[in-house]
Amino acid sequence: MFTGIFKDTSVRVLIVFMISLCVISSFILPDWMQNNFMYGLSRGLAILGLMLLWRTNLVSFGHALYYGFGAYAVALCQKYFGITDILLRFTIAVVAAGLLGFCLGFILRKYREIFFAMLSLAFSMVLYGLLAKAEFLGSTDGMSISPSTLFGLELTRQYLFFLITFFVICAAVSIQAYLRSTLGHLTTAIQDNEIRVEFLGFSVQKAIHIKYVISACLAGGAGGLMAASLGQVDPDSMVNWNVSGELVFITIMSGWGNILAPFIGAIIFEFIRTYAFEWAPQAWAAIVGGTLLAIIFFFPGGIWSIIEKVFNYGKKKDVK
Amino acid sequence: MKIKIFNKTTKVASASMLVASCLLAGTAFAKDTVKVGVVSFLTGPAAGVFGVPAKQGAQIVIDAINNGTMPAPYNKQGFAGAKMNPIFSDESGGGTKQVGLFRDFVEKQKVDAMIGYISSGNCMAIGPIADELKMLTVFSTCGTPRLYEEKLRSHVFRTQANAVGDSLAAARYITDMYPNEKNYTGINQNYAWGQDSYKFFELGMKQMSPDSKGSDKPQFPKLFVGQYGTEISALSLDKAKVVHSSFWDGDIEAFTLQAMVRGFFQKKIFVSSVGGSAVDALDKKFPDGIVMGTRGNVGLLARDDKSPLNVWFIKEYKKRFNALPLGPSYQYARSILAYKFAMDKAMAKAGSFPTQDQVIAAMKNIKFKSFTETISMARGGGHQAVHSVGYGLTKYNKKGKTPGAEKVKMYGPECIYPPAGTKSEDWINAGMPGAKCN
The missing domain is CATH 3.40.50.2300 (Response regulator)
Incomplete structure (x- = not known):
């Protein structure tokens, strides 16, 4: 699956982009931007997960379920076991969300279109209800998360950022490897014609289930990293339906052409939000919404389609 | 090749850091x-x-x-x-x-x-x-x-x-003004503020009026819900007459409007620890005779100061x-x-x-x-x-056409807060030793 993965153009571009982001943000850009990159990259993982589903024509309106589950897994492991190691945090978030996704996948893999979207929304709101009611989980106040460590040493924000970038590269490269495998190629095939795929001898439900679990893992990891980089989790900003909506929105805004697209989209989203908040504290939501609308109107293929046009990037890949 | 790039980056970086440090220094001294x-x-x-x-x-x-x-x-x-x-x-x-x-x-x-x-x-x-x-x-x-x-x-x-003082002052006001009301319940938002407010009100009532009894069905709706039909029904059926609430924001306004039309305030003694702002917002529509706090000697209760x-x-x-x-x-x-x-x-x-x-x-x-x-x-x-915390009964001032309050009582800080270094809960459960109330 991973053979020749580093010869893949997308992977190369991704690695170069991530490393240059690290270098530029450490040396040239002001410190605060690193926060936005950190949030953008973390959230980008969840967007990558949604993009995977989208390739099979499945839109989940409940991905905040895994996003929040990962974040709360990190928070609870700190509260009850004192775990603050970033490697453990990331692993716990991914595994916890993956397990939940595996269980729910048995139900969800049978549904398509609006039924899939609404059912996933329902599941996420169940978790939201539980978290908002349970006082020992902090109810709507949530919980604060102490700064991350690595092998017992406290991490500075700078190193946390590097590590997040590292996790993101690993995750994105694995996803590219998955997309290049037979299972990955099935995704678009399922989108085109499910019955044909079945006749080719593949189980559509199984393929979707696997994809769903991968997507859940990514969203969980995103939540875990977000929790670690923000230092706070609460149901309203991690699990509520509008968080799911936001994730879907960024997915559409980013476009689905490439594994790099979600990260660029998510970073741009963070910057739009930061500046909107600064310029118009009373009308920031309208600015964010307006920008997203404009992108959808004028660039239906998302931000990635702009990049493709500018760099002529996608065409080259097609020729190959 | 790599080394070259690194050199370039270091140059750019050091140059920009120099500029940045100049800018920073500039802001630090010119205060x-x-x-x-x-x-x-x-x-x-x-x-x-x-x-x-x-x-x-x-x-x-x-x-x-x-x-x-x-x-x-x-x-x-x-x-x-x-x-x-x-x-x-x-x-x-x-x-x-x-x-x-x-x-x-x-x-x-x-x-x-x-x-x-x-x-x-x-x-x-x-x-x-x-x-x-x-x-x-x-x-x-x-x-x-x-x-x-x-x-x-x-x-x-x-x-x-x-919140400890807000809740204890509410409990004091109830025991001072309505000594015969022994049953109480509450409607509070389900998050830190609401949970704490009701908890300390309950602890305070237990101490100040030992034979009082809290309802086993206090209501905790979610923050910013805005719809309280079911909660109002549940509270109306509850035999407890005193209803404590730490609602604030739009929730207290929504609750007041929805409860008012159902005659809730005629049947109950409603104690609101932060509702003062809603009194002004609803102006003469706000019912009279509600036990109202403003979290200190401010707002509604400070109009005549x-x-x-x-x-x-x-x-x-x-x-x-x-x-x-x-x-x-x-x-x-x-x-x-x-x-x-x-x-x-x-x-x-x-x-x-x-x-x-x-x-x-x-x-x-x-x-x-x-x-x-x-x-x-x-x-x-x-x-x-x-600081001191007071409660009063809402009373619309028909002459001045402004909302006001009557029978205001202020409780000083030594009456409603534990001494420094003591946890509120421990202090109240110990019978509030050293509390000085006038």
Whole structure:
């Protein structure tokens, strides 16, 4: 699956982009931007997960379920076991969300279109209800998360950022490897014609289930990293339906052409939000919404389609 | 090849760092302005009755101090001589989002201090981050006692007393005014503020009126729900006559309107610990005879207070915004006063423009004159204010056409707060030793 993965153009571009982001943000850009990159990259993982589903024509309106589950897994492991190691945090978030996704996948893999979207929304709101009611989980106040460590040493924000970038590269490269495998190629095939795929001898439900679990893992990891980089989790900003909506929105805004697209989209989203908040504290939501609308109107293929046009990037890949 | 690029990057980096350090040095020495983030709800259900009046209260005091037009003892212009440049920001969106914004304020906007925060949930989220980023933060309104009882904070101050006093004063008022009512219940929002408020009301009632009994069905709807049909039915069926509520924001308005049409307030003694702002918002529509608090001697209960600062504040507020100042207006204005007081004190001590550490040292344990009383930062290691808390019965003033209150009783801080260093819950359960109530 991973053979020749580093010869893949997308992977190369991704690695170069991530490393240059690290270098530029450490040396040239002001410190605060690193926060936005950190949030953008973390959230980008969840967007990558949604993009995977989208390739099979499945839109989940409940991905905040895994996003929040990962974040709360990190928070609870700190509260009850004192775990603050970033490697453990990331692993716990991914595994916890993956397990939940595996269980729910048995139900969800049978549904398509609006039924899939609404059912996933329902599941996420169940978790939201539980978290908002349970006082020992902090109810709507949530919980604060102490700064991350690595092998017992406290991490500075700078190193946390590097590590997040590292996790993101690993995750994105694995996803590219998955997309290049037979299972990955099935995704678009399922989108085109499910019955044909079945006749080719593949189980559509199984393929979707696997994809769903991968997507859940990514969203969980995103939540875990977000929790670690923000230092706070609460149901309203991690699990509520509008968080799911936001994730879907960024997915559409980013476009689905490439594994790099979600990260660029998510970073741009963070910057739009930061500046909107600064310029118009009373009308920031309208600015964010307006920008997203404009992108959808004028660039239906998302931000990635702009990049493709500018760099002529996608065409080259097609020729190959 | 690689080495070449590295060299180039180092050059660019060192050049830009040089520029940046020059810029930074420039801002650090020329202190004719202090940049302060002022955070309150500017959108959502809590904006109208809480966030916006809070911002307006802060604006009046900031402008007056910047121009040197504030009455004594704040008549000296500026904050340690510097003008305040406030950046108003929105508090909505939950704790996690606010933490992100707080980091932006510190690292991007490079503020000198942060003032504000209404929601207890946000304060609990911001507290640890403020200490981590070493940013002087003055909380204005939020009331959860957990903020300092869980951990002392190095960079966080709060100029508003916590929920313990609000709830205990409510329990005192009930036992003083309605000694025969033994059954009580409550409707509170299901988060730190609501949970704590009801918990301390219940603990207080148990101590002050030992044969009283709390309902086994107190209601805890979610914050900002706005629909209380089922809860009102449940409370109406409950035999408990006293109903405690710490609703604030749009929720108290919504609840009042929905309960009123069902004759709820005729059947029950409704105790609202923060509803004062809704009284003004609903004006003459607000029912009379509700036990109303404003979390201190402010807002509705301070309308007739003749202290010069209070008279000035009400007059200025009316002139500029054509409205009366509400509780949150006072609370935010008070935080600004505390900040000025500490800045001036630190400057007098240091002899030059004070550093943040000097301001923090100066702010500890201060007693500063607020609008209606002198407030001392006597708890939470000198970081937490205590002040008196009062309750009264709402009574619309038909002559003046303004909402008002009658039978107001103020309870001093020694009556309703535990002594420094004692946990509220332990103190109440021990029978509130040393409490001095007049």
